[in-house]
Amino acid sequence: MFAHIVWLVLRKDFTIEVRSLEIAYTTLFFAISCVLVFAFALVQEGRAPEGGAAGILWIAIAFSGTLALGRTFERERQAETLRALLLAPAARPAVYVGKLLGIVVLLLAAELVLVPLVALLFQAALFAHPIWLALILLTGTIGFAAVGTLFAAMLVRARSRDVLLPVLLYPITVPVIIAGVRATGALVAPEFDAGVLRVWLALLVCFDVVFLTLALWTFEPLMTD
Amino acid sequence: MKLLKSMVVVTVLLAGSAARHPSYDASVHAQQPPPQQQDEFVPIDQLPPQDQLPAAPMLVGAYSFVAIALFAYLVSLARRLTAVQHELERLEGDVKRGGA
């Protein structure tokens, strides 16, 4: 039942998005321009700053993620579909997980473009260990999106919601971003150290579990009027 | 929910034990080698006499900041309280006169 609701919410979002691909295109373009701005600012005479790739990748993910979150829930707000979702006889946590997975898929799609772009512009061997990279990106994205989906859903009815989302989101997701950057940094370091990578990956998983638990626990009371 | 909570505990413990991996933290770039992490305080007269560090500006600055911050907060709180008190009295007066 839970999984069915998650699937229904996911399919609904996917169906709506596929019609216009508005959020997908705008998020993607924003992510690319973000990385380009960093490249213009930091790459001097064709040489990228040492070890800058990891940080820039995760900053781009964080910024695009915030934008995607805002746009997704703005769409819900305009059509008043969020209220309809909450009125439906569906377990609230299932609705949350459905929306979360939608955001994660969107962000992963953006990362598919971001990672090669950053690897190219900042001369970083991001694809040296693709499985590790996939794990880092997956856990980091889930952690970021877990908190983001919760706050973005809550802010739907608030004033100044556009600026409040980053204000609320970034302090909380700092551990995820730091762990993501350090893990990616360990990945592209000249001497690859799997032990260090494992530590940061373990931390990422730990943050994911904590954030998901807190979000699932509080989604229901937070969404009631 | 119980399962998720126990997962949290387990992963926190795992991450804690995994984090005892040595030497991956970026080190401090100070001029001199960074001091050792302290485990306990030792009174100064239990060691050979050393120069007094010229630390007065830091000390004075720290204590001044504490005093100013606490005082500023008290003033802000008092101001807000009196403002609300006045508004409350004004409103209660209006209600009495208006008989609403």
Add this chain to the structure above:
Amino acid sequence: MPKSFIPAALVCGLMFAMAPILIANAPYESTMGLVQKIFYVHLPSAWMFLLGAIIGGIASVRYLFRGDPRQDRLAWAAAELVVLFGAITLVTGPLWARKAWGVWWQWDVRLTASLMGWMVAVAYMLLRKFGGPGSDKLAAGLALFGMANVPFVYISVNYWRTIHPTTNVVPTLPTSFGVPLWFSAATFLLLFMLLLRMRIRLEEQRARVDALYLSMDA
């Protein structure tokens, strides 16, 4: 305000007057000398910072699941005190560190997590001020995440490499250091409770004003 408020405030004032005497009479620490005396305000502030985050978190949980507005006022007051005492901790710490470690700041786990916890409290205040309707519940959710940060800040210094002193320092303090510290901590705790009570009263008065406005419009 409870009857004990004024006497408590007087006691607190007296303790604040006495504290510098105790601190000045404490011995100098061997490696850090005079600047170590910042310890006697830095540590109690840090404790109040963490205490405020815990109180705010617990009150927020109770507000979310029971809806009692008194818990919401308590959470808001606690968050404001987290900003205050967090700021004091984050300023006195670097002032001490500049002399003791040679650097103002280090991006180790404890300092980063403390800064992050402080920013969450600032975000809480911004949300309450500018969020409009419904921001009370959302702020409660935020405070919960902020509370999750507290144990992390506390134990981080024992498990990750850092030059910040470990939590072993306080239990092994010689009495000559311990007396001023615990006195200072008691002073700060009393002040914390007094400020909390005053701040809650502010919210109670605001709620009464709102209720009056609503009754007039009816």
